[in-house]
Amino acid sequence: MRYLPTGAQMKQGDQKTITEMGMPSMVLMERAALSVVEMMESEQLDLKKVLVVCGSGNNGGDGFAVARLLHLKGYAVDVWFVGKESSMTEETRLQKQIAVHYGVPVKERVGEDCYTVIVDAIFGIGLSRQVSGTYYNVIENLNQMDAIKVAVDIPSGLSADTGDVLGIAFAADFTVTFAFQKIGMLFGMARKLVGKLVTASIGIEPSVYDGRGDVCYTYDRTDLKNLLPARDPDAHKGNYGKVLLIVGSPGMAGAAYFSAKAAYLTGAGLVQIYTAKENQSNLQQLLPEAIITTYERYEEEKLKELLEWADVVGIGSGLSMSETAQHLLSTTVRCAKKPCMIDADGLNILSKDRALFEKLTPDCILTPHMKEMAGLCGHSVKELKEERFRYFQEFLGSIPSVCVMKDARTLVGRDGRPVYVNTSGNQSMAKGGAGDVLGGMITGLLAQKIEPYEAGTLGVFLHGLAGDAAQKKKGSYSVLASDILDGIAEVLTAESTEMILREKC
Template sequence: MRYLPDGTKMQQADAHTIREIGIPSVVLMEHAALRTVEAMEQERIDCSRVLVACGSGNNGGDGFAVARLLAGKDSAVTVVFAGREASLTPECRIQMQIAENLGIPVVSELPEGRYTAVVDALLGVGLSREVSGAYAELLKKLNELPGAKVAVDIPSGICSATGRVLGCAFRADLTVAFQCEKLGTVLYPGREYAGKVIPAEIGIDTSFYEAIPDICYTLEKSDLSRRLPVRKADSHKGTYGKVLMITGSRGMAGAAYLSAKAVYTSGAGLVQIYTEESNRAILQQLLPEAIISVYEEYDQEQLTSLLRWADVVCIGCGLGQNRTSESLLKRTLSGCRVPCVADADGINLLACHPELLKETGCPLILTPHMKEMSGLLGCSVAELQQSRMSRLHAFTEDCPAVCVLKDSRTIVAQRGKQDFVNTAGNHGMAKAGSGDVLAGVITGLLAGGLDAYDSAVLGVYLHACGGDAARERLGSYSLLAEDLIGGIRECLKEAEGNSRQQRITE
């Protein structure tokens, strides 16, 4: 796993390293500059003629050190200093003085000329206000210059906490992120401004993040084998959970099929689909492994019996929003005592009956996309996009559920837990049915014995890795939701093999 701190959390780690570990700030700065130059060389950036733009904070100090190291490698380097001398941090002042002592040109106005590379070390991770005035003008000119664009830690003008463009921002081809990639270069639109991001180890101690709940993290492929539910040699289908899928209204057999197949694919032992009667024949043909139970109208006694049978419940995929669907949701949430996943129409119905969120007595996972979440919150999608993290946290503080907020960067949040931000997946997954597959994967992991939060995190990541595997085979244009299931199978097989190998070596 990797932490994704914002500027505040990164500054806390920096201060902790300086005070508790005893590494001076100027030493960290030297490491940062060295890693930046190494990354530029690794990416084969032409450093024969480089312009470095520096501010007066420690990001500017990093830039002055980068300029010195490049000059030592026979690069023709010019520094444009856009800050105020009165505002120089002690470390930036030291680096600026060294650069000047070495005869590196330091100018206050952008010089004319062509550069093979432009390095942005203007504003850093601490920026919280709109960029305006001389800084905005300089950023605009830097973006217009030819040559490779390199951002030191984060592109200037990008909010490190939200990814929002604060007025204007540097457009990088490469961002060298010190110790950790910042949350602002993972979330959009900051992701688009960062280019390729290379996290660079510079000696900052981030171990104390383990005890901080309000920090984000992401997973890496190697985490799959360590997080999957354990499967025992001495087991049977009941060992891996009886799953009730309340899915598929008239004409929506596809949603029921995709979600149920994903449940089986992610390891569940037995799946029963409770669906509208007209879907019976279709589902029996498409998924003969599943038990099919049907309704024509709401039957409370039948539903109650099914809820008693189940170890895990999923409701909402293709459920519809009619009166029968509403009754099914109300009874499920009030009568369910096992973990439950609510998706799609289940969430749309919840938006009309928010009181149900506090009446349910089961561990609940909600999987809304941005439009569905805006309905739950009573705000517009645009408002949610502007402040998704704060609104999501307010929701989970008030509601005990795990919330999987689906978007190009899906976030999993629960009160008292660290936020998971998914960085896997691709735009080929933006197809009808993809959400049904995700709901099924999370449900299958629940059936395998993971708790609600861990099932949601691993389910989101596994679903995304499956999407990446499917794109490798099929490309992004023609990828369909069912192809995700094939990709998930590939990832699970690989993870199972890695897990077996880890046990052998241990």
């Protein structure tokens, strides 16, 4: 698990390390600078002539230290100080003095010199407003220079909170960020402007955020072994849960197939599909492992019987907005009393039926993509993209349930729990059926008695890993939902093989 702090949270992490651990700020700065130099050498950048551009904040202090370290290693380095003497922090003033004492040339302007590498240490996480005036011109100038570009902590001009460009931003080939990737680096233009990212450990430990519920986090592949439910050697299919999927209106057998197969592949014991009669023979051929039960019209008693049978329910994929679909959803939400994943048309119905919306319980997981989310929360997709965290948190505050807001970076949250930001997955997954697969996976995890919030975070993470496995085989254009299904098996096979090996050791 990795924390993804905002700029302000990172500053609190720095301060906590300095005041509570007693780590001097100058030592953190030295380690930060060392990590930048280490990256430049290990990437074998051409360090024939380096320009380090420093501002007056502590990011500039890192820059002065980088320049000194390079100078002491015998590289030709110039510092261009573009900040204001009067606004320098104590540490930066000291770093500047030290650099000067060691003979590093500090210039107030650069002429026609050619540099092989430019190091940007103008603004870090302390950037608090639009870049304008001289700073704007400097960054514009640097971007036009023909050299390898290295950003210290974050490219100057990028918001550490949102990834927005505040006026103008340094376009880096490499960024060395300290302690944690900042949340903004995952969104917007940041993904392009950060270049190759290295996260350097400088002595600020994850424990600085222990006990806080407000810092976002993500998973890495190494977390899987702690997240997946254990498989008991004495188990039978009943141990892994009975899934009821209420999916697929006439002609939408695909949605039913993808979600049911995904639930099975993720480990569910038994899957029953409740679908329109027209889908029966298709589904029986496509997925003989599933129990297929059908409806021609809404039958309350039959539905209640099925809800009674199930341990968990998934509803909505390809369901349509018909009257039958509305009855199916209404009865499920009101009567299920079991973990329930609601997707696609289920969400569209919910957004039009506020009385039903009020009946959501802590056992429900909603999985809207941005358009469905817009319908649910009353903000446009544009607004959601611009202030995704604000509106997501606001929405979580209005429901007792878990919400999975699907986008290139999917968020998972529940009121009172930290927001999970997904970092697995790739652009090849933007295809029809991918959402049905995710819904099935989350339902499959719920069936294995994983709590809804954890089923949401793990389901989204695994789904992305499955998409990454698919992309490796099919590239960025040709991945289909069925390839993501294959990816689930691939990821879980690799993981369970490792588990077996670990148990035998």
